[in-house]
Amino acid sequence: MFRLFLSYALRKNLEYLKGTLSAQDQALVSLMLIQPEEQLQLAQPYKQEDCLLWERPIINFDGSAGLCCAVYDYQYNIADNFLDVSHTELDARKKTHQMCKICMNKGLHQVAVGAARSELDIIIQNSKVEKIG
């Protein structure tokens, strides 16, 4: 099965959907193989399911713990040093994080690694890549 890496900055996706993305970033989005609206549509049937990324710790090069692999800004980190916080507490910080609530409310967590992602791969394989050759 063909698998394309989906570069996915969640905050930018949310800004796009809110209509607050900069003109420069909108120009970049217009070049994307899968538009944010398509991602949102695919995610809706699965949006009530938990996020699989909660089970995957993200440790940055400096030892800080990131929220997930789709959120890069340090302002959303869940710990300055992962060694200072228990695994249970790190999990709890993710599950109650405001960004996770917003993300799950839209269903976008399912585009990152959930069922919608599998559908996305099939769409990419069957139609999108054929069009660009």
Ligand code: SF4
């Ligand atoms: S709910 Fe969204 S922001 Fe939170 S860990 Fe999952 S993909 Fe990341």
